[in-house]
Ligand SMILES: [Fe+2]
């Protein structure tokens with residue numbers, strides 16, 4: 001099945017939903033963009049609930065004036081129901097393909113499952129939106145693919161038990177605040193496990209003829225990609241700022257496919273940095289500042 005950003009009919013097939021529910025059964029890539037070259041604006045952690053209207057207008061103007069083919073957002077779009085309002089507003093105003101994953105803040109005020117279901121439903125309704133977590137890999141050309149996954153700080157790196165850090169997530173997301181705190185570590189590990197399973201399944205559905213795969217995710221998959229003020233994370237923050245199981249999936253795939261380059265784009269820490277994990281695996285982490293959404297970079301994909 002082919003999916004195009006402008007292909008409303010094909011996108012609205014029931015297959016999109018079933019692929020999400022049966023996350024391990026990604027059969028093949030969902031579609032070719034149609035051009036052999038694409039310029040995507042990449043932004044992350046825009047936290048639009050903190051942005052006033054004049055600033056939002058300026059940001060949108062910058063997006064439009066860049067004359068790109070689409071926008072990629074690596075999570076933390078807003079919080080609670082405002083996420084859908086903001087996505088709808090963006091789709092309407094930008095009027096070009098918007099590829100996105102969700103970040104931990106996007107789940108605030110709801111549950112993880114319900115938020116993802118609503119994001120999926122909105123993406124099926126609006127042809128501009130593509131929720132990458134609920135999408136098979138997208139073929140941009142014969143050799144370049146784009147896939148995405150929300151990811152989660154999964155408690156598999158750093159020292160969860162010894163850390164004094166506990167995220168707002170545990171208070172703001174119903175999956176956590178409805179259960180005993182002793183269960184939190186298991187829940188975040190489970191989220192990371194599910195994210196990694198989806199990433200492995202999507203990667204395995206990309207043809208071996210691929211040369212480059214862009215992987216959009218919210219949470220850095222490695223400690224080395226978890227930047228804060230020019231340094232990488234310590235043992236206290238790593239459990240919540242690294243999705244180690246997705247990192248393992250990426251390392252395995254990159255080692256088994258040395259001819260394919262993985263370019264990972266993530267956010268979450270709000271500090272910029274690049275980590276070269278293997279000759280064919282690089283991770284770029286985007287900077288962000290509350291109330292001041294920016295364009296992190298313009299990606300020339302071909
Ligand atoms: Fe953020």
Ligand SMILES: [Fe+2]
Nearest residue numbers: 076103104268
């Ligand atoms: Fe985040």
